[in-house]
Amino acid sequence: MIVVSDTSCITNLIAIGRVTLLRDLFGTVLIPPAVRNELAVHHAALPDFLEVRAPFARELVERLLKEPLGQGEAEAIVLAEETHADYLLIDETAGRAVAKARGLTRFGILGVLQRAKERGQLSVVRADLDALQAVGFWIAPKLRERFLRDMGEA
DSSP, X not given: OOEEEOHHHHHHHHHTTOTHHHHHHHSSEEEOHHHHHHHHHHOSSOXXXXXXXXXXXXXHHHHHTTSSOOHHHHHHHHHHHHHTOSEEEOOOHHHHHHHHHTTOOEEOHHHHHHHHHHTTXXXXXXXXXXXXXXXXXXXXXXXXXXXXXXXXXX
16 A cells, blocks of 8 residues: 655644554555645654655646645645555545545545554544644535534443
């Protein structure tokens, strides 16, 4: 399985002490150099299951930067395309929209929590969702309610 991630999913899971969920679910996670650089600003050491790989199509990255995307999002989208990734981990609305338009299978941190619960790595997701919100992860109240209901925790 090939999984590419942008910054947000990784940094938020680091912040709540749950980044190993990514390793447990996916093994190695590919990140582009821009994501490594963004993570290094706030995290002294990066998890050893992250593998840095640069996208080849720099001109495509530059074109995507004309969308409302950051460098890490643009590089992650191109890397996901180039590697024929099974999943792109991305949370930001604009990045998800571009990834969807390009035919990429994507999910965000809620998808990670859902998958971890379904595989028995988490017994509940509410505590992690609360912790994410405490460190600044924003989730619309109706989405939170629907997510917890879908997880059997309403």
